[in-house]
Amino acid sequence: MSTDVVPLTDQEADGLLASTVLTDEGRQDPYAAYARLRAGGGRWSTSFGDMGLAGYHDCLEVLRHPRMGRPEADMDLPVTLSGRAREVDEDRSASMLFLNPPDHTRIRGLVSRAFTPKRVEELRPQIEELLTPVLDRVADAGGGDVMAELAIPFPVAVISELLGVPREGNEHIRPLVRDVTAFIDAAADDEALDRAAQAGIELIDYFNGMIEEKRANPDDRLLSALIQVEEAGDRLSHQELLSNTLLLYAAGFETTSNLIGNGLRLLLANPDEMARLRADRSLLPSAMWEILRADSPVQLNNRVALEEIELFGEVRPRGASFIVLQGSGNHDERVYPDPGRFDVGRFHEGDAPPPLSFGWGAHHCLGAHLARAEGEIAFGALLDSFADVQLDTAALTDGRLHYRPSFTLRGLDALPVTVTAA
Structure with missing residues (x-):
C-alpha cells in the first residue's frame, strides 16, 4: 500500500463501492475505484454484509x-447494494449456482464430464466449424457489431450443440437470458428484476417444452443424458433438471460473449498487443487469461459462512457474508505488476497466478475450459481471416463504447468494427 494514501473508513469504502455499482459512471470504469479501495486497505466492515474484499489474496x-x-433459507442476510432484501428463492435454489454441498456436488458431478479439458479439446474441430459461418457473415458485410454478429451467435451455437438445443429459431430467448441475469446482478433495480421474473417464466416454458421434446426424441447430447438421469428418479429432480439446463445454456454464452467483446475492445485499444498476438499465436492462451484479468466478464461475487469459522483474525458466525470484488483482485498491484497495462504475454511463462474471473473452489466455473477454448478459437480465427480490424467510430452515437447497465456481469452494449479480409 502506498504510504501517502489515507486509509478509507468503512463508511467511505461503502460509499465508494455503492457509487461504483449503482451509477452509470461507476459501472463504465470501476477500476479507479477498485484501486482506491485496495490502497485504502482492501478489506472493510460493510453494511452490505460482514466484510468487503478488494485484494487478490x-x-x-x-x-x-x-x-x-451460497446463502441458505434460514440465514439472516443484509440488504443488497441496491437496497433490496436478500431472499433465497426455492425455484432458483435448485440451480447448482445457488446450491451448497451435498446437492451442489451431486448435480455438478452429473454434468462435469461434458466440460473436462479432454472433452473440450476433442470438441475443438466442431467448435471451429461452428465459427466459420459466423465469420463469413462478418466478412461479407465488411464488419458490423461484433456483439450481435459474433460474440453472441458463436457461443450460443456452441452451447446449443453441446446441450442438443436447436441452433436456429431460438433467437427470441437470447434477450430473455440476458434479462434473467438481473437476479444475480448487484446493480439490478426493481424494473430489471420485474423483467427478470417475466423472462424466467418464458424461459421455463421454453425449456420445459425442450425437455418434453427430448423425452420423445432423445439424442446423444447433454440434455438427453440429464433427462435419462432424472427419469431414473434417484439423482435429479425435474426442478433440478429444468433449473440447471437453463443455467448451462445461459452461462454457456452470456459470459463467453463478454469475454470476446471485452477482449476485442482491449486489443483494439492496444494495437501493439494485437500485432504481437498476430505475429505469435502461441500467446493466445496467455492472451485469454490477460483478457479475463484486465476486464473480467464477472466482477463481483458473494459468499456466506456455512458454519462458524475463523477468518481474517476473527470468529465469524454462520451466515456471515462477504462481498468479493474479483474485478479488483485481478488488478491487485501486489500480484500483477503494472495491472493497468494490457500485456498478452503476461501469463505466457506461467509466472503470474490465474485471475479470479472463473471463481474458485466448489463454485469454480464449470465451463472455464470451454470459455477459454472458444476465446482462443475466436481470436485466432479473427486474426487469420482479417488483415485489419478497426473500431467503427462512425457507428458510435457519441464516439464512445458503452458497457451495459449491469455490474456483476460486465459486457459491452455494442462493438462496431470494420474489417479487411486477409
Missing part, C-alpha cells in the same frame, strides 16, 4: 474456503 481465500458457500 483476500478474495481468493474466501472463494476457495471449503466452509464458504
Whole structure:
C-alpha cells in the first residue's frame, strides 16, 4: 500500500463501492475505484454484509474456503447494494449456482464430464466449424457489431450443440437470458428484476417444452443424458433438471460473449498487443487469461459462512457474508505488476497466478475450459481471416463504447468494427 494514501473508513469504502455499482459512471470504469479501495486497505466492515474484499489474496481465500458457500433459507442476510432484501428463492435454489454441498456436488458431478479439458479439446474441430459461418457473415458485410454478429451467435451455437438445443429459431430467448441475469446482478433495480421474473417464466416454458421434446426424441447430447438421469428418479429432480439446463445454456454464452467483446475492445485499444498476438499465436492462451484479468466478464461475487469459522483474525458466525470484488483482485498491484497495462504475454511463462474471473473452489466455473477454448478459437480465427480490424467510430452515437447497465456481469452494449479480409 502506498504510504501517502489515507486509509478509507468503512463508511467511505461503502460509499465508494455503492457509487461504483449503482451509477452509470461507476459501472463504465470501476477500476479507479477498485484501486482506491485496495490502497485504502482492501478489506472493510460493510453494511452490505460482514466484510468487503478488494485484494487478490483476500478474495481468493474466501472463494476457495471449503466452509464458504451460497446463502441458505434460514440465514439472516443484509440488504443488497441496491437496497433490496436478500431472499433465497426455492425455484432458483435448485440451480447448482445457488446450491451448497451435498446437492451442489451431486448435480455438478452429473454434468462435469461434458466440460473436462479432454472433452473440450476433442470438441475443438466442431467448435471451429461452428465459427466459420459466423465469420463469413462478418466478412461479407465488411464488419458490423461484433456483439450481435459474433460474440453472441458463436457461443450460443456452441452451447446449443453441446446441450442438443436447436441452433436456429431460438433467437427470441437470447434477450430473455440476458434479462434473467438481473437476479444475480448487484446493480439490478426493481424494473430489471420485474423483467427478470417475466423472462424466467418464458424461459421455463421454453425449456420445459425442450425437455418434453427430448423425452420423445432423445439424442446423444447433454440434455438427453440429464433427462435419462432424472427419469431414473434417484439423482435429479425435474426442478433440478429444468433449473440447471437453463443455467448451462445461459452461462454457456452470456459470459463467453463478454469475454470476446471485452477482449476485442482491449486489443483494439492496444494495437501493439494485437500485432504481437498476430505475429505469435502461441500467446493466445496467455492472451485469454490477460483478457479475463484486465476486464473480467464477472466482477463481483458473494459468499456466506456455512458454519462458524475463523477468518481474517476473527470468529465469524454462520451466515456471515462477504462481498468479493474479483474485478479488483485481478488488478491487485501486489500480484500483477503494472495491472493497468494490457500485456498478452503476461501469463505466457506461467509466472503470474490465474485471475479470479472463473471463481474458485466448489463454485469454480464449470465451463472455464470451454470459455477459454472458444476465446482462443475466436481470436485466432479473427486474426487469420482479417488483415485489419478497426473500431467503427462512425457507428458510435457519441464516439464512445458503452458497457451495459449491469455490474456483476460486465459486457459491452455494442462493438462496431470494420474489417479487411486477409
